[in-house]
Amino acid sequence: MTVSIRDLRPGDPSDAESVVRVRRxxxxxxxxxxADVAFELSCAPPAKRYRILxxxxxxxxxxxxxxxxxxxxxxxxxxxxxxxxVDPARRGLGAGRLLLRAAEEHLAAQGAVDAYxxxxxxxxxxxxxxxxxxxxxxxxxxxxxxxxAAALPALPPTLPAGVELVAASALAADPxxxxxxxxxxxxxxxxxxxxxxxxxxxxxxxxWSSPSLDKELTTVVLADGEVAAFCAAETDGAARYSSxxxxxxxxxxxxxxxxxxxxxxxxxxxxxxxTEAFTGNDADNGPMLAINKWFGYEICATETRYTKKLETV
Numbered sequence: 301m302t303v304s305i306r307d308l309r310p311g312d313p314s315d316a317e318s319v320v321r322v323r324r325x326x327x328x329x330x331x332x333x334x335a336d337v338a339f340e341l342s343c344a345p346p347a348k349r350y351r352i353l354x355x356x357x358x359x360x361x362x363x364x365x366x367x368x369x370x371x372x373x374x375x376x377x378x379x380x381x382x383x384x385x386v387d388p389a390r391r392g393l394g395a396g397r398l399l400l401r402a403a404e405e406h407l408a409a410q411g412a413v414d415a416y417x418x419x420x421x422x423x424x425x426x427x428x429x430x431x432x433x434x435x436x437x438x439x440x441x442x443x444x445x446x447x448x449a450a451a452l453p454a455l456p457p458t459l460p461a462g463v464e465l466v467a468a469s470a471l472a473a474d475p476x477x478x479x480x481x482x483x484x485x486x487x488x489x490x491x492x493x494x495x496x497x498x499x500x501x502x503x504x505x506x507x508w509s510s511p512s513l514d515k516e517l518t519t520v521v522l523a524d525g526e527v528a529a530f531c532a533a534e535t536d537g538a539a540r541y542s543s544x545x546x547x548x549x550x551x552x553x554x555x556x557x558x559x560x561x562x563x564x565x566x567x568x569x570x571x572x573x574x575t576e577a578f579t580g581n582d583a584d585n586g587p588m589l590a591i592n593k594w595f596g597y598e599i600c601a602t603e604t605r606y607t608k609k610l611e612t613v
Contacts (some may be wrong), residue, residue, distance in 0.1 A: 308352040318362035319391045326385035329442040331534045331542045335511040348371035355395035363387045364395035368403040378413030394569045408610045421602040434606035443597035445577040448595045468518035477527040479503045484549025519565040521557045529557035531565040541574040
């Protein structure tokens with residue numbers, strides 16, 4: 301069976317659905333929809349040099365896919381990313397190798413020096429990455445909560461003085477305070493590639509406008525009118541919910557506000573009919589891992605970040 305590599309066809313819903321099918325098979329704990337796939341491709345800034353590649357059999361079946369691009373918001377030039385996934389039922393046909401080669405050639409042609417890739421922490425994916433010159437660095441966990449059956453912590457009967465819980469939709473007229481809180485919390489997250497998180501218009505275009513961001517379930521804690529903490533929620537519009545980012549501004553830490561935001565968001569998600577909750581944490585982020593364990597989340601998979609020096613063209 302012959303496998304070939306091509307770009308996702310923009311505007312083709314069936315092509316986007318094929319990418320979703322592969323991603324869900326390879327990473328069942330990640331929220332992804334056809335609308336997300338179309339959005340990430342159509343809204344990528346030119347500097348990102350973003351491509352979604354697919355591996356297709358000679359019978360026309362998509363069996364693998366890769367996201368590849370330049371870390372355009374990094375202050376260090378030459379940083380790039382590629383994440384390749386193959387349907388577990390169709391491994392062994394060379395799709396992963398072909399996707400990797402096409403992705404690296406694209407990045408090298410754009411002047412990339414370092415490529416970063418997330419790899420499932422399992423023997424076969426790790427061996428594949430290492431055979432192709434990638435070396436491991438930090439790890440991150442995926443966590444799952446049975447939202448339908450979980451004994452969620454109760455919301456406090458009364459909130460502390462000056463504290464208010466609102467949906468992100470309440471900030472629709474001016475979401476900049478949420479952007480500032482997101483930027484501050486993200487700056488304190490562990491990571492391999494530094495990012496200059498200071499472009500409000502970029503955040504509006506790629507985070508606030510994302511079709512997976514549920515602005516009713518995304519919950520914001522206001523303290524004396526200021527955004528103090530938040531829990532950003534993504535959903536697939538059916539049964540799956542993910543807390544994409546939970547954070548607290550530095551001046552408000554130590555008051556349990558992140559827990560409050562996440563508790564409220566989970567209760568709202570269950571009331572809206574969502575039955576599975578997912579989240580992710582860096583393996584070294586002890587405080588958030590402890591919070592998620594307190595909620596009842598359990599680790600369901602682990603990924604390791606791999607990196608490789610590329611030979612530029």
